[in-house]
Amino acid sequence: MSARAGILVRAGGELGFVPADMARQIVPLPTVSPVASAPLQMAVVGGRIVPVVALGSPTGALLVCEIDGEAVGFTGLEVDRVGTYESVDGGVLVGDRTVRDLELSTALRSLEQALEPRIGESS
Amino acid sequence: MTTPLDEATVVAALDAVQKDLDAAARILESAGAAVAREQGQLDNVADAARALPGRGRDVRASLGLIHESLERAKLGALNAGLEAARVGEPLGRLVMQLAGDQRDLVMRALDALEAHAALVTEAEEERERWLGSVAAAREAGTAAVEEISALARRFQEATLSMERLELGLVPVLGTDPRTARLLIGVAEQAERLAVTMSELGDDPDSKERLDRALSPVLNALRRGRESG
Numbered sequence: 001m002s003a004r005a006g007i008l009v010r011a012g013g014e015l016g017f018v019p020a021d022m023a024r025q026i027v028p029l030p031t032v033s034p035v036a037s038a039p040l041q042m043a044v045v046g047g048r049i050v051p052v053v054a055l056g057s058p059t060g061a062l063l064v065c066e067i068d069g070e071a072v073g074f075t076g077l078e079v080d081r082v083g084t085y086e087s088v089d090g091g092v093l094v095g096d097r098t099v100r101d102l103e104l105s106t107a108l109r110s111l112e113q114a115l116e117p118r119i120g121e122s123s
Numbered sequence: 124m125t126t127p128l129d130e131a132t133v134v135a136a137l138d139a140v141q142k143d144l145d146a147a148a149r150i151l152e153s154a155g156a157a158v159a160r161e162q163g164q165l166d167n168v169a170d171a172a173r174a175l176p177g178r179g180r181d182v183r184a185s186l187g188l189i190h191e192s193l194e195r196a197k198l199g200a201l202n203a204g205l206e207a208a209r210v211g212e213p214l215g216r217l218v219m220q221l222a223g224d225q226r227d228l229v230m231r232a233l234d235a236l237e238a239h240a241a242l243v244t245e246a247e248e249e250r251e252r253w254l255g256s257v258a259a260a261r262e263a264g265t266a267a268v269e270e271i272s273a274l275a276r277r278f279q280e281a282t283l284s285m286e287r288l289e290l291g292l293v294p295v296l297g298t299d300p301r302t303a304r305l306l307i308g309v310a311e312q313a314e315r316l317a318v319t320m321s322e323l324g325d326d327p328d329s330k331e332r333l334d335r336a337l338s339p340v341l342n343a344l345r346r347g348r349e350s351g
Binding site: 005006007020021023024025026027028060061079081082083084 | 194195198201202204205207208209211215216219222223226
């Protein structure tokens, strides 16, 4: 039986799990600027510009994750706690309930797909 | 046809009424002063209540600062836990446990802070209700002062009416009420003289006692004669 370390976050009332090797840090929500004609936003975190994906109404914190070697910020998440949990298929076991992995990579990819035609149009 | 006794009775009644009027006027005066004092105290209370919003804002500002600091502390604890989770067993687990405890403490402080903020809001609402009551009490006090002033004016008018009544009684009674008052005095002194004379008997100091008893009667008669 393996264990996974990570954080439990609440997105739209639903509890989700983000593994510790993906979650880098949680910072107070900085100023988030919209990007013209794109569903993506931008913010400066620790002196670096990072793309920001909104997963719900903004809370007071920004979760910075590392996806494919790039820092990506996520808003609309409420960080519940950090811990090591028993691993189950597609998530972790918290108490006696299964908490699914939060599909942050999928969310980012769907945004990238939405951006592609626009990039094509402009070129 | 009135007798001197009738006149004396009327004058005595007039004097009694005048005395009652004077007493009532004094009571009114002290009631007015008491209401004015209450008004002053209400003003002080209202001033103190008006100063409270500023303090409420200060309390809210410091609560906001504490809240912000606790939120930062919570994020700090979560980040520490996250770093520990990446470190892995066995050191990471210990640090993660500590960070979890820290986060729980911060959450409790945040809950307490929320309760404090609710209390401040409640106190502010209470203050608003309080100010309303003070304003109502002040209005009632002002109305009472006005009524007391109106009553005092009535009493002044009644006193003047009494004076006019006394003057009006002169032709009716055939005697000036002042003379009637002197007659009452004479009658009282005469009564005392009669009592003294009946007690004299063989007392060696009788002449002196008689002089003492007669002196006020003679004085009263003299005053009666002088006033016509």
